[in-house]
Amino acid sequence: METESPGFGQNTKTNQRSGGLRRLSLAMIATDRTAEGFTGLSDGAGGPGAVLAAFKAAAPYLGLPPRVVHAVDWLFRFTQRQDWEPGARPVVWPSATVQQADLDLGVSQTKALNRLLVELGLVVMRDSPNGKRYGRRDRSGRIIEAYGFDLSPLGVRLEEFRAVAEKGRAEREAVRQLRRRVTIARKAIEQIAETAVEVGLEPGGFVREAEEARRLCWRLGKEERSTVLVFGVTRLEDRHGELRQRLESLIAERRGSAQKDVETDPKGPENRPHQYRYKSNADPEQDTVSGIEKSSPAPVMSVAPTGSPGLRDGSSGPQTGRGGQKPALQDDGTVLRITPDELVRLAPRLRPYLGRSSPAWPDVVEAADWLRHDLGVSKPLWGEACLAMGREQAAIALAIVSARPAGHFRSTPGGYFHGMVARARAGELNLGKTIWGMRSKRDTHGWDQPQ
Known part of the structure; x- marks a missing residue:
């Protein structure tokens, strides 16, 4: 065995006793006391593989350098399961030459590494009378005599390593x-x-x-x-x-x-909504937005001016039948008319952003522009929705999203709204059916997927 001391100091002569025995350092004494507590691994401990795994899991949180982890991993190549049983001692005895070759280290680097392993409380150096590392096993593979690296401290610290790794994770x-x-x-x-x-x-x-x-x-x-x-x-x-x-x-x-009459077109004339004076009226066909069964890139929802109810074909002008009488309106479910007040009742998250209790459609559009922040809808996506649907229909679509329960979305409300915009561009968005579903289920938490 090597006679150089793995203890403190660079002068090997001062760290040696007569006869070539290793001089004890404070670190060696502390590590040796730890090793004395080794009585073998219990049946449920898992063997040397479990010890090595626990050590490697705890090493990053103990601040151990990679070269130390690599050295311990290398030493475990020479131990066997029976060495860790009660009454045995896990000692390995690879020669200094093999250690230097396998770890690609020089003589001085190997000595320094071995000293560090002792000082960290990981191994104990067991010296032979002639200063060489060697060992013998019987026919069953049990160690009879061995001098070299005693890995017992690692076994004693098994639970410590596991606790450190768990705390670190x-x-x-x-x-x-x-x-x-x-x-x-x-x-x-x-x-x-x-x-x-x-x-x-x-x-x-x-x-x-x-x-x-x-x-x-x-x-x-x-x-x-x-x-x-x-x-x-x-x-x-x-x-x-x-x-x-x-x-x-x-x-x-x-x-x-703010004054009563506010600017209703703050974002340019490209998507300017119909402007009118809103007046609450018992007439359900007044101030309504109609949802057509198939949408198109152009707005498909029309706001009928006061006194001119929207018709099934989308026109808003007066039409007469025989004798100058208006034909009876046949609403078969493919055309919907919804007032701002009813939309707020169906989507109450709009209410805090409305400036008055009886809103008109410009008020709803402005409130929806504020509500989009809560839903994670970006400004560019809101602009795309206005282009694809028209401002009023985009506001209604956003209100529908706000009325959905949190568990309805596969990703986020903003992602859901993005899908609605994409379907509107493809002409596949039908908000009319969704609004009918909201009306019929306004007292429950169940919602239908927009068509």
Whole structure:
């Protein structure tokens, strides 16, 4: 066996006793005491493979370098299951030459590695009288005599390794969840800032808050400790709540001070809705939007002006039969008429964003533009919906999505709305049947898939 000491110090002469025996260091004494507690693995422990697996699982959380893990893994190649049974001792005796060749290390590197294994409390060096590593087994494979690396400390620390690995996995999962919350809070703050810029409500202040959230998120992205991440997440989420409340207050103030006649075309003339004065009326055919069985890229829902009910063929002009009398309306379910008030009753999530109790269709469209933020519908997707369906029909489609229960969506409400827009482009969207279903089931939680 090698006479160089794996203890502390570089001067081998001071670490040797007469006769070539290894001089004990404090680390060797502590590791040797650990090894004395080895009484064999229990029947349910799983053998040396379980010990090695537990050690390798705990190594990242113990801060052990890869070369140490590789060295221990290599030593386990020379042990056998019976070496870990009660009354036995798991000692392996690969020569220094084999160790250097297999691990691709020099003489000094091998000595330093062996010292590190002892100091970390992983192995004990069992020295032979002549300083060489060797061992003998009987016919049954049990060790009779052995000098080399005693792996007993690893067996004693089996439960410690398992506990460390489990705690490490829990910490890693906590960090993963906290980082996810950091991202969600940052995006929510950025969405609020985008909304503030869009509507012109203190945009500079909200933009600065979004920039600060991005900087904090970047710093937290490098953090591995859950305790620090919890602090950062709490700060971001609290700030998000404050900013949302501020934005809602500013919106309420603006609506409260706004004049009765407001700009109903803030987003350009391309999708300008029909403009009219809304007046509550008992006439169910007044102020209605009709859903046609098959939609097309052009808007398929028409808003009939006051006093001119929408007709089955989509026209809104007056038509007469014999004697100047209007023909009786035959609503066979393929054409639907729905008032803004009824839509709000069917989709109550619109109500907080409406500026008055008796809304007209421009009010519903504006409220839907605010509601889309809660549903995760982006501004570009909302614009695509207005182009594909028309503004009023897009508002009705969004209201339908808001009325769905949370478990209805396979992905997200925004993804569901995206599918509706795609079907509208293909001429396959039929909101009429869906509205009839909502009317018939408004007192239950069951909903039909839009046709």
